[in-house]
Amino acid sequence: MKYVLLIFQGSTPLPGTPEWEAVSPEEQKAVYADYAALNAIPGVTPGPPLGKPENATTVRVQDGRTLATDGPFADTKEAIGGFFVLEADDLDAALEVAAKVPAARLGGAIEIRPVETYW
16 A cells, blocks of 8 residues: 655754754754665655745635745644655554654654545
8 A cells, every 4th residue: 555644844843943953963863864764664755855834835726816825835833844655565554654754753743644546
């Protein structure tokens, strides 16, 4: 079964921010190593790095007019910080992988969605 794992940053410190600088160098190295280890798990296809939520543009169409607004669709703490695709035997296996995502332990959350075919 194929799943998409969405990484919600929450209060997870991001590299290049003052919050990240407050994280010990050992923990920073551990976070980078944990993400590298995730990418090495058989069945994981990493998603490309996403830009910061504040640099997003949200598009809606109302009454036939395209409306573009600066910023993410959701509040910054609820914004998706990244994603990856996982080929796994079942949801339990996907849960095990999701628990290894550093953001899950650093103030964020991981949403697992099965890939569906609609057409």
